[in-house]
Amino acid sequence: MPGALLTRFDQTFIDTDPTRQKVAQAESKEDVPSYSLPQYTREDVKKHKNPSDRIWVTYAGEVFDITDFVDLHPGGNRILLAAGGALEPFWALYGVHKSEHVMEILQEYKVGVLSPEDKEEPCDVSDPYSGDPSRHPILKVNSQKPFNAEPPPELLTDSFITPNELFFKRNHLPVPNINPDKFQLVVDRPPGAKQGKPLKLSLKDLKAKFAQHEVTATLQCAGNRRSEMNAIKQVKGLDWGTAAISTARWAGVRLRDVLLDAGYTEDTPNLLHVQFEGLDQDITGTKYGASISFKRAMSKDHEVLLAYEMNGEELPKDHGFPLRVIVPGVVGARNVKWLGRIIVSAEESPSHWQQNDYKGFNPNVDWDTVDFSSSPAIQDLPVQSAITEPRPGEKITPNHDGNVTIKGYAWSGGGKEIVRVDVSLDGGKTWKVAELTGEEKEGLAWAWKIWRLEAAIPVECNEMTIICKAVDNNYNVQPDSVAPIWNLRGVLNNAWHRISVTVDQDEH
């Protein structure tokens, strides 16, 4: 097969230099010396993202035209995610590629080398964001500074757990640079406690003093699916698609245990809220902050964690290294990253993000009339679901049985488990029940379900509106449409997810 492919490659690769063609033909393909191949910059490679322009990728300083390999790729057209760029970040995610066999195949498609001067630019040290980590190029960036990005939705449902590199990133400020050896979490003591000074805990203290606890939890940004609200009427906020949601296995210690150690008890009077202060700050020194209820913090059932691991790895810099809060079932904004201090109080966090953001309003409230004190801070999120495959506008080809496969995710906040996902292929006239996969767990449910439906395409259908809607175990359902839940901040969009696709009936 490599030989056949090479032939196709040779026939279609446009190279008008007769000398180089000769060299390539004379030597075996593996032995093409790099000096005999043209040099390209990363900018050159970027222009080759579509079959019409040929599809190029780079690996280890070499350039490959993989146009003719796409149909042969065992992972299907996922390979196109790397089109016009480097393979390394994808192979880091999908380790199966790191084999001699794969390298051999790749070499068949070599068309050039990267020009030596084409290296990463040095970072600007005067930029407060210069310490931000590098990110996976597959992410769709909604804002570079602060960094906010989401993965391609179709990757979310490839696996129940989202790989750390793909997990959506939602930063409000520059990523702080924290020395884990000097890090100390400060926990204020209860009023009138015998020990006057705050409790200070190093990472080592945390791990030594408290039992480790793990929880698989889905986090979702309140602005997930904001772009659908923007489509109705402009809102303020990052233009998130459907992938500001991800799932990881978190390990750390229970917040409850730390609060008990600091001297709090379930009955400590007048303490209703637990405030979290991040170590991320703006140029004025204002830190990110948020709070949850003291009752939730102290509840065994709610499993609130101070997490130092994400999917078995040290917490990545973008996700709060070295310590963050995980509040299962609750809007992402309360899952404070780079946690520096915990304050137990009668009042919610005074931070902008708790008081004047992340709240819902009636669709007719505008920026002239909004009163942020009139709405509660978002905590538990309502039931949600979205279609991840096919993609909106895609031309889909039915399989031999005339069926198509639809995939997506569904989740509900507050520990409520998804019990059903209904999918319609006819714009909402009829509904089929999707298959669900998820985690078996006793007690409250913190993680999403991945859903899948293989169903027949309605006869004679060239265009199709696919809709999904989920039901949780409290029988909460999603609203039908976006406009009536539209709000000026574009949060809490959990309307049915609808996409339109065209159907390739010829191949059927």
Add this chain to the structure above:
Amino acid sequence: MPGALLTRFDQTFIDTDPTRQKVAQAESKEDVPSYSLPQYTREDVKKHKNPSDRIWVTYAGEVFDITDFVDLHPGGNRILLAAGGALEPFWALYGVHKSEHVMEILQEYKVGVLSPEDKEEPCDVSDPYSGDPSRHPILKVNSQKPFNAEPPPELLTDSFITPNELFFKRNHLPVPNINPDKFQLVVDRPPGAKQGKPLKLSLKDLKAKFAQHEVTATLQCAGNRRSEMNAIKQVKGLDWGTAAISTARWAGVRLRDVLLDAGYTEDTPNLLHVQFEGLDQDITGTKYGASISFKRAMSKDHEVLLAYEMNGEELPKDHGFPLRVIVPGVVGARNVKWLGRIIVSAEESPSHWQQNDYKGFNPNVDWDTVDFSSSPAIQDLPVQSAITEPRPGEKITPNHDGNVTIKGYAWSGGGKEIVRVDVSLDGGKTWKVAELTGEEKEGLAWAWKIWRLEAAIPVECNEMTIICKAVDNNYNVQPDSVAPIWNLRGVLNNAWHRISVTVDQDEH
């Protein structure tokens, strides 16, 4: 004013007997001797329900034509609820009427007496329902045997607490006749408990051994608003309107305290459910039963009660006398009445009502394809709201400012508080925020909010679609329409509530 009214009454009351007219004119109105007035049966009175037939009511064996008093009634046209029947049940509800002054006014309208033989028929003792209590005639009866009835919706929002007589009745079986002095609640012991025999508690024991606890809780039938599902496609079940929901102040003892006394602890292994067995049974001896989770039963926060009082009175027969379960935030069906026995177990109640009823399904599941084991038993109910005034089809008259007043209720299960009700007067194009009234309470919210909006009628509007939708503090919202949540049992209808009314613009 009584004189003026009397004149109008005299002019319009059709009595062709000149002798009697003479007698009436000669004597003062208060002194009209009963023997001089015509006799009517209750059937005769029933025919006078509308102004066109004159409006008659009875009180203490006398018959009154109150047609001309209706506009003068301080309580407005609420008085029409008694049209064609007895005033006693309404005056029992609205005690303000029991005054000499009101009696004097009423006497002005006397037109006859009830015929002496027109008494209540004796009950049929062979009928298993013969022991059922008498009910308030204002209730709209959906089923007589077993008795199921709801109040006129507009009365629900007259007061935050629903009077016991108006509280919706939902019986599955005949009301059992229980001697409170011999009543014993049986509570099974944990497996391997030292005390082998079940714990038996008389009413006196319950009141003496355990602290009294009170909670204001809204109960809602899973079938509330089923009639709107029926309007789309026939379902199986009682045709409830919007009033299978009511709110009372319940007093009793905490289920948790009783379970602790029987030997259970929060950590008793393998016990996941608490089953309740009613003393109501069918002719085969099958008793009503249902269950809730053991965790909820043991939770202080969830305030599950064994209640013996409703709104400060002994529990009425229809509501479970002498003892019932109150599970705040949970579907009515689990609030087992006439409680006889409590069983803690690894499994849910095996009863029909837990296993094969009160569950939700995809709208395309029918009686041939339904698998009851595939859906969870309904517990916490989703967010709900409905309009109680005006009534659908009503002709409404704007006030002097061109405004109308809309009223309704809103509630959410699971302890979630209603934080906003949006009301639209233009079929959903724009939304106004209603005023909420309710109970101030720490912790979880178990009672509804009554809402009210005074708003301008859209200009040149002769017909109007009014819609309401509520939001709870988890930002759960109601779905837009009924069809996509339709299910074969007609449960869980919490779509936006829509009504159409006509507008009397002439009087505007």
